[in-house]
Amino acid sequence: MPELVVAGGGAAGFMAAITAAEAGLQQVQIWEATAEPLAKVRISGGGRCNLTHACWDPAELVANYPRGEKPLRGPFSRFAAGDAVAWFSERGVDLHEEADGRMFPTSNSSATVVDALRRRAEAVGVELHSQRALQAVQPLASGGFALKGRGLGQPLHCAKLLLATGGHPSGRQLAQALGHRVIAPVPSLFTLRLDGKFLRELAGVSQGLVPLELHVGAEIFRQRGTVLITHWGLSGPALLRLTAFAARALHQNQYRAELRVDWTAGADPQILQQQLRQARLDLARKQLANGRPELLLAIKKRLWLALLKQAQLDAA
Ligand SMILES: Cc1cc2nc3c(=O)[nH]c(=O)nc-3n(C[C@H](O)[C@H](O)[C@H](O)COP(=O)(O)OP(=O)(O)OC[C@H]3O[C@@H](n4cnc5c(N)ncnc54)[C@H](O)[C@@H]3O)c2cc1C
The missing domain is CATH 2.40.30 (Elongation Factor Tu (Ef-tu); domain 3)
Known part of the structure; x- marks a missing residue:
């Protein structure tokens, strides 16, 4: 009987299964509903996989997670960005940092990350079952669970179950059926x-x-x-x-x-007004399209012209 079944072969499922197997759990299985495990990792970061961020202080890191600031303090005190860099480096994936702090594999290809996770899972004995969706879970009186999987004749018994089904509704439904309270998700990160x-x-x-x-x-x-x-x-x-x-x-x-x-990049309104008054004197001979106070110079030309038009000012 497997000691652990992980439902979901994404980044979270692979990390969980590898960590469990490395910690000594026997017969760890990943069940992935589709034919392509780690599909999202492959497309992540425009195909380069923005693996982590060069922010080494967990207290600073948590502030970047909407609604995660408090709950993530504990997990990040045990495994944060620096640990992720070391974890992947030890498993053959070196990272480089870009000017804005984002970190990518030096290969600049997400395939490196996918391959490393798959290789490591195999090396520590994780069994990967693709095209096997977890459909129902029955807790057993003796402890553990009976799992019903798509394409699986008989239910499989396991000691522990970890749901790592990402945003797919099936994971939330299974968690709810097991008695967990699920907060309904809402759209995020949109334009x-x-x-x-x-x-x-x-x-x-x-x-x-x-x-x-x-x-x-x-x-x-x-x-x-x-x-x-x-x-x-x-x-x-x-x-x-x-x-x-x-x-x-x-x-x-x-x-x-x-x-x-605020297209003025947060300029002090009083100083801006002073500069505008001064510009009327200094730049009297210039067209508004070409002459503007220093505080407004960073505004892109097309935007500047549109703002003038919107304010019903003659640019020429
Ligand atoms: C276009 C794009 C670009 C991104 N770029 C980045 C980036 O550069 N860096 C970054 O950190 N994040 C990025 N993300 C976000 C990142 O991909 C996700 O946060 C991450 O993949 C979540 O991993 P996960 O394992 O929780 O879920 P998923 O990757 O969604 O994996 C869940 C898996 O569970 C499977 N599954 C679902 N239900 C069942 C079931 N009942 N039984 C069995 N299997 C099931 C699914 O098929 C899936 O394979 C990006 C996302 C997108 C869409």
Whole structure:
């Protein structure tokens, strides 16, 4: 009888099965519903797999997880980004750090990560069963579980079961059937559609260091970073982080919210006004399209022209 069955052959399932087998559990099995285990790892990071982030302090690391700040303190005190780097290095995958702190395999290919996980699982005796979906779980009076799997004639008994089914609803249903309380998931990390038409003409413009404020009911969410204007609204890393942190509030408020975008990169309004007044004198002979105060110089030209138009100012 297997000591452990892991349902789900994704990144979490492989890490769990390998860790369990390395710790001495006997006959560890992974059940993967599809024909391709680790499929998401393969497409992750645009095919390069952004494996971890160069943030070595667990207290700092947890702040990047919406709703995970408190629950992740314990797990990260035992295994954080530095441990992930060492874990993969010991198993033949070296990483490099990019300017923004993201870490990728030196091969820049997610296949390296997939291969290393599969190799290690095999080396420590993990049995991988593809195209075997866990369909039902029955706790046994004697301890352990009887598992019903797609394509499996008889139920299989195991001592321990670990659900690592990712975002698939079947895992949540199985957990619920076993008596766990499941908090219903809501969409997260999404872009925003804006009603403001003038921005849509600027699709493709990306602006850095933009402070964002999202007012959802009585709550305010703030982020600062790169914003990308798309043909339907706004996207980019800062926007995605904003919707990740505001996900539950947005859902509760039926996705109605007010977004405040500060294209001046957070310039002090008083200093900006002074600079604008001074610019009227110093740059009197220049067109607004070409002359602007220092604090506004970082705004991309296309965006600057659109902002002038929106303010009904003549650029020429
Ligand atoms: C386009 C894209 C790019 C990404 N890039 C990155 C990145 O660069 N870095 C990063 O850290 N994260 C990235 N992510 C997120 C990352 O892929 C996920 O967080 C991660 O894959 C989650 O792993 P998991 O094992 O929990 O779930 P999954 O990878 O979803 O694995 C769950 C597995 O369980 C299987 N399964 C489901 N139900 C059952 C069942 N009943 N029985 C048996 N098997 C079942 C599924 O088929 C699946 O293979 C990206 C995600 C996407 C979509």
